[in-house]
Amino acid sequence: MKNIAILGTGMVGDAIGTKLVSLGYKVKMGSRTDNNEKAAAWSDRNGSLASHGTFADAASFGELIFNCTSGQISLEVLQLAGRENLQGKILVDVANPLDFSKGMPPSLSVCNTDSLGEVIQRQFTDLKVVKTLNTLNCQLMVNPGLLADPGNLFICGNDAAAKNEITGLLQSFGWEKIIDLGDITAARGTEQLLPVWVRLMGTLGTPIFNFSIVQ
Numbered sequence: 001m002k003n004i005a006i007l008g009t010g011m012v013g014d015a016i017g018t019k020l021v022s023l024g025y026k027v028k029m030g031s032r033t034d035n036n037e038k039a040a041a042w043s044d045r046n047g048s049l050a051s052h053g054t055f056a057d058a059a060s061f062g063e064l065i066f067n068c069t070s071g072q073i074s075l076e077v078l079q080l081a082g083r084e085n086l087q088g089k090i091l092v093d094v095a096n097p098l099d100f101s102k103g104m105p106p107s108l109s110v111c112n113t114d115s116l117g118e119v120i121q122r123q124f125t126d127l128k129v130v131k132t133l134n135t136l137n138c139q140l141m142v143n144p145g146l147l148a149d150p151g152n153l154f155i156c157g158n159d160a161a162a163k164n165e166i167t168g169l170l171q172s173f174g175w176e177k178i179i180d181l182g183d184i185t186a187a188r189g190t191e192q193l194l195p196v197w198v199r200l201m202g203t204l205g206t207p208i209f210n211f212s213i214v215q
Contacts, residue, residue, distance in 0.1 A: 005062025030058025117187030
């Protein structure tokens, strides 16, 4: 089984990292410092398969990398992770370019003719960027069974083999209805679902919901 890196110590990184450990993967959570309290607490909770360190430590360790950072800092974090530690690897990009500078609801700092997924792919050409899981609450990401009908999960990216590998991993999370939207430019559409998602969360009074495509 591949070693996996989690970049980010928030709820998303915690949820995905914990799920991966439960599936038997060795997982290293990365942050700006090697003594981050959240990362250390996560590592302690998850036993011998879990560890933590800097972004560079995690990226070096991981054969597969999850970007679970805030979209506004994702590029900075990847620079800190180090290009030499990212080369040739799959990056599962879970981030969204949400801009909270003017309060709620957030806007998107990148949209329409571009996306965060595309920006990452352009700036880190050696990475195989796969965009997925970014249209869900973190609890649902790793436990679709929270809903009687989990709905659909979207995936996109330029590398077909990388998408196939991540699709298999997502299926091990419990996802069955995964729609491949094509190349990384499809991230424009999935990231633009977030303003709707935020409104729905307010209207429904819960983050535990998902989109379902009906034909």
